[in-house]
Amino acid sequence: MKSLPIPSFFDQNKVDKFWRVPYQNRSEEAKKWREKYKISSSLEDKHKTILLLIDVQNTFCLPDFELFVAGKSGNGAVEDNIRLCEFIYKNLANITTIAATMDTHKSMQIFHPIFWVDEQGNHPQAGLTMITYEDIKQGRWKVNQNIAYNLKISFEKLERYALHYVKKVSEDSKYPLTIWPYHSMLGGIGHALVSSVEEALFFHNIVRSSQTQFQLKGDNPLTENYSVFSPEVLENDRGEKIAQKNTQFLNQLLSFEQIIIAGQAKSHCVAWTVEDLLTEIQQKDPNLAKKVYLLEDCTSPVVIPDVIDFTEKADEAFQRFAEAGMYRVNSTNEDILKF
Secondary structure, eight states: OOOOOOOTTOOGGGTTSOOOOOHHHHHHHHHHHHHHTTOOOGGGOSSOEEEEEEOOBHHHHSTTSTTOOOTTTSOHHHHHHHHHHHHHHHTTTTOOEEEEEEEOBOSSSTTSGGGEEOTTSOOOOTTTEEEOHHHHHTTSSEEOHHHHHHHTOOHHHHHHHHHHHHHHHHHHSSSSEEEOOSOSBTTSGGGSBOHHHHHHHHHHHHHHTOOOEEEEEOOOTTSOOOSSSOOSOOBOTTSOBSOOOOHHHHHHHHTSSEEEEEESOTTTHHHHHHHHHHHHHHHHOGGGGGGEEEEGGGOOOOEETTTEEOHHHHHHHHHHHHHTTOEEEOTTOTTTTOO
């Protein structure tokens, strides 16, 4: 089906704000939209397409929130989400399912300041502290005893695990353990989807009779979880399972004929989710990479002026994905959903 118009209620000037979606109004408008443009139920799709949205939440996408992904432009995630909403509305009839990952945290997690203390009992500074194996061995940082009590783990056991964890991520992971600001807090506004995106997803629900799928990640207190498919660490120092891979969702994703991916941040959770997906694809059938389309104008890298710029690292990852067979595209490419 050809591209649809963008509904008049969509206001790109509201994408950088949070507000209540008028569900009942949108539901009634969606029914009329379906009838006007003769849009069929998603169950009738012969070519099934899933749109995977990575962490399109207030905490990453609104300028006044904790980990706003500014990108090179300084307004990256907002501009990305304007394009993303327009892409969803224009392609309502061709998107079978939308799945949204939700970074989901509580205060007492291994990457938050309260988990660690120095010899004076001070917590590390969020956003500027990386904890290494040597830091713990030399006593610069140690586990907060209150964490052990709240997690119902003995302090000695948690100390051993923390040493194991930091060594493990330093050896195997993408970066050393980073102490992040409190963000995506379960029950808080930052955890919610950006209102304009939520509205677009709800409209798609009603027009296509297709329930948005929500994939929560990151609530395990003992490990980071950048990729929706796998936490960073799966076992403790004794080889006991502390987390598991999300193989059910991964297999479901690969059952679609087309997988379109967008979200935040290009250099972190998007890149590592795609990396895990590619690893699985290469083990199953490298040709499956041709199912995957990366919406590059709907994702931005982490850029903090005069501090850090992950643009080059993100671009290198996306080039590697393309060389493996995935497509780097923009949301305005008219042939993405033509089949």
